[in-house]
Amino acid sequence: MSGGVITIVKRELAGYFVSPVAYVFLVIFLLLTGFFTFTVGNFFERGEASLVSFFTWHPWLYLFLVPAVGMRLWSEERRLGTLELLLTLPIATWQAIVGKFVASWLFLALALALTFPVIITVNWLGDPDNGVIASGYVGSVLLAGAYLAVSCMTSAMTRNQVISFILSVLILLFLILCGYNPVTDLLSQWASPQVVQVVASFSVMTHFDAFQRGIVDVRDVVFFASVIGLALFTTGVIIRGLRAG
Amino acid sequence: MIKVENLIKNFGPKIAVNDVSFSVERGEVLGFLGPNGAGKSTTMRMVTGFIPPTAGRISVGGHDILTNPIPAKRLIGYLPENAPSYADMTVQGFLRFTAEMRGITGDARKRAVNRAVELCMLENVLYQTIDTLSKGYRHRTCLAQSIIHDPDILIMDEPTDGLDPNQKHEVRNLIKRMGTNKAVIFSTHILEEVDAACSRVIIIDRGRIVANGTPDELRRRSHLAGAVSVVVSGVTAAELSEALSSIDLVVRVDTLSETPQQSVVRAHPDSPDQKPALVRAVMELVSQRHWQLEDLRTEEGHFDEVFRSITLPDTIKEARQ
Numbered sequence: 001m002s003g004g005v006i007t008i009v010k011r012e013l014a015g016y017f018v019s020p021v022a023y024v025f026l027v028i029f030l031l032l033t034g035f036f037t038f039t040v041g042n043f044f045e046r047g048e049a050s051l052v053s054f055f056t057w058h059p060w061l062y063l064f065l066v067p068a069v070g071m072r073l074w075s076e077e078r079r080l081g082t083l084e085l086l087l088t089l090p091i092a093t094w095q096a097i098v099g100k101f102v103a104s105w106l107f108l109a110l111a112l113a114l115t116f117p118v119i120i121t122v123n124w125l126g127d128p129d130n131g132v133i134a135s136g137y138v139g140s141v142l143l144a145g146a147y148l149a150v151s152c153m154t155s156a157m158t159r160n161q162v163i164s165f166i167l168s169v170l171i172l173l174f175l176i177l178c179g180y181n182p183v184t185d186l187l188s189q190w191a192s193p194q195v196v197q198v199v200a201s202f203s204v205m206t207h208f209d210a211f212q213r214g215i216v217d218v219r220d221v222v223f224f225a226s227v228i229g230l231a232l233f234t235t236g237v238i239i240r241g242l243r244a245g
Numbered sequence: 246m247i248k249v250e251n252l253i254k255n256f257g258p259k260i261a262v263n264d265v266s267f268s269v270e271r272g273e274v275l276g277f278l279g280p281n282g283a284g285k286s287t288t289m290r291m292v293t294g295f296i297p298p299t300a301g302r303i304s305v306g307g308h309d310i311l312t313n314p315i316p317a318k319r320l321i322g323y324l325p326e327n328a329p330s331y332a333d334m335t336v337q338g339f340l341r342f343t344a345e346m347r348g349i350t351g352d353a354r355k356r357a358v359n360r361a362v363e364l365c366m367l368e369n370v371l372y373q374t375i376d377t378l379s380k381g382y383r384h385r386t387c388l389a390q391s392i393i394h395d396p397d398i399l400i401m402d403e404p405t406d407g408l409d410p411n412q413k414h415e416v417r418n419l420i421k422r423m424g425t426n427k428a429v430i431f432s433t434h435i436l437e438e439v440d441a442a443c444s445r446v447i448i449i450d451r452g453r454i455v456a457n458g459t460p461d462e463l464r465r466r467s468h469l470a471g472a473v474s475v476v477v478s479g480v481t482a483a484e485l486s487e488a489l490s491s492i493d494l495v496v497r498v499d500t501l502s503e504t505p506q507q508s509v510v511r512a513h514p515d516s517p518d519q520k521p522a523l524v525r526a527v528m529e530l531v532s533q534r535h536w537q538l539e540d541l542r543t544e545e546g547h548f549d550e551v552f553r554s555i556t557l558p559d560t561i562k563e564a565r566q
C-alpha cells in the first residue's frame with residue numbers, strides 16, 4: 001500500500017473518534033449483539049458451549065449497522081465538496097476508494113473485537129471449540145467487509161446519506177434473502193433445484209454458513225472478496241461518471 | 246508551465262467551455278474574469294484534473310493531465326470554488342493531512358504547516374475545528390492547503406471570496422508575490438483585483454474567450470480611456486462643449502453636469518494614445534478664452550466598463566430571446 005492510502009486510512013479512522021457518533025455506534029453494536037445472542041438466540045437454553053447463537057444473527061445485525069457506517073463515506077465528500085480536493089491530490093482514485101474502505105472496515109473489525117467478553121464467557125462456562133469460534137470471526141469480518149463495500153458503492157451514488165442508507169439496505173436485503181432458507185423453500189416450489197441453487201449461491205447467507213460451522217472454504221472467501229472487489233470497482237466507475245458530468 | 250489547447254466541455258447538451266486555449270508561464274499571474282456561469286470554474290476543474298474534458302489537450306509542467314495525472318497534480322496547488330475542507334478536523338490536522346498526502350512528512354511537514362499558517366495568518370485558530378470557523382477563516386484554511394507544498398503552479402477559484410478588506414489585500418499581495426516564481430491562475434469577480442495582481446487577463450463569456458491581454462491593454466478598450474474631463478466656472482455647458490468639440494483630436498463630448506456656477510464636460514479623443522496631446526489642447530483653449538479652470542481629470546479607462554461592454558450585450562440579448 002502506498003503512503004497516500006495509509007494517510008487516508010489514518011484520517012478516516014481519526015475522524016471516527018473525534019465525534020461521539022462512533023462511541024454511540026460501538027455501544028449500540030455491543031448491546032444489539034448481546035441482545036440477539038442471549039435473548040433471541042437462547043444462548044443459555046441451548047446448553048452447548050458454542051457461539052452459534054452469536055454468529056447466526058450477524059447477517060441481520062449488519063444489515064442495518066454496516067450501512068450506518070458506510071453511508072457517509074462518499075456522500076459526505078460530495079456534500080462538503082471535499083471530493084474535488086481529494087481527487088486533485090496526487091493520488092489515484094482507487095487509492096482514495098481503498099483508503100476510505102479499509103478505514104471503515106478496521107472500525108467495524110474493532111467493533112467486532114470488542115465482543116471478546118462473549119468468548120471469555122463461553123470458555124468459562126464450558127469447553128467450546130475455539131477453532132470454530134475463530135472461523136466464525138473470520139467469516140463475520142468478511143461479511144462486514146462485503147456489506148461495507150456495497151454501502152460504499154451506494155454512498156457514491158448520492159449526496160444524501162439517508163438515500164444511500166436505504167439503497168444499501170435494499171441491496172443487502174436481497175443478498176441475504178436469495179439464500180435465506182424460508183425464501184429458498186418458497187422458491188423451490190416453482191423453480192427447479194438447480195435454479196434455486198444458482199440463486200442461493202449469490203447470497204451471503206450461503207457463504208457465511210460454513211464459517212459458523214468452523215469451515216474456512218476458499219470458495220467462500222473468494223465469494224466475499226469478489227463482492228468487495230466488484231462493489232469497490234463499481235464505486236470507481238460511479239465516481240468517474242460523477243466527474244465526467 | 247500550463248498549456249491548454251482547444252478545450253471543450255459539454256454537460257449533456259449544454260456547452261460549458263467552448264474551444265478555450267491559453268498558456269501560462271512561470272512568473273505570470275493570469276486572471277480569469279467572466280459573468281456567472283461563464284465556465285471559469287469548469288476550466289479550472291479540467292486543468293486540475295478533477296473533471297475530464299470532452300475534447301482538447303491540457304499539459305501541466307509537460308505532463309498530460311489525462312494520461313499522466315499524478316506527476317501533473319504534484320505540481321499544482323488548488324483552491325476550489327467555495328473552499329471546501331473537512332469540517333470535523335482541526336485546522337492543524339487538516340493541513341497536516343494535506344501535507345502528508347503530498348508526501349511531506351516528519352520535520353518537513355512541520356515546517357510546511359508553519360509556513361502555510363504564517364502566510365495565511367491562521368495562528369489563532371490552529372487548534373479549532375474547521376466547522377466552528379467563520380467563513381473567511383475557512384477560506385484561508387483551504388488557501389493554506391493549496392500552498393502547503395510550495396507548488397510551481399497555483400490555481401485558485403475566487404481566492405478572495407468572503408474575505409474582509411484587509412484580508413483581500415493580504416491575499417492579493419500573496420498572489421502577486423507567488424506570481425514572481427510560479428505560474429498562477431485565479432478567477433475573480435472583483436475587477437480591481439485584476440489590476441492589483443494580474444500580469445494577464447482572460448475574459449470568458451459563455452464558454453468562450455472574448456478578451457485576452459494585459460490589464461492595461463484591456464483598459465484601453467474602454468471608451469473612456471484617454472478622455473479628459475474639465476470643470477470650468479462661469480461658462481454654460483453648451484458653450485464649453487462647443488469649444489471642446491472644435492479641438493481636432495476630439496471625437497465626442499459629453500456633458501456630465503451643469504449648475505449656474507460651473508459646468509463639467511468630458512472630451513473623448515480618437516485613441517487613448519492622444520491623451521497627452523488632448524490635455525495640452527484643452528489647457529490652451531482654457532487659457533485662450535480666459536476661463537477659470539476648477540479641475541481637470543484624465544481617464545485611464547475602467548475595467549468594469551470594458552467588462553460590461555464585452556459581456557453584457559450578448560447576455561442581455563440571450564435573456565430576451
Ligand SMILES: Nc1ncnc2c1ncn2[C@@H]1O[C@H](COP(=O)(O)OP(=O)(O)OP(=O)(O)O)[C@@H](O)[C@H]1O
Nearest residue numbers: 245256259261279280281282283284285286287288
Ligand atoms: N456538473 C455539472 N453538470 C451540469 N452543468 C454544469 C456542471 N458544472 C457546471 N455546469 C454548467 O456549466 C456552466 C459553467 O459553470 P462554471 O461553474 O464553470 O461557471 P463560472 O464561470 O465558474 O461561474 P461563477 O462565476 O458563477 O462561479 C454553467 O452553466 C453551469 O451550470
Ligand SMILES: [Mg+2]
Nearest residue numbers: 285286326402
Ligand atoms: Mg465559478
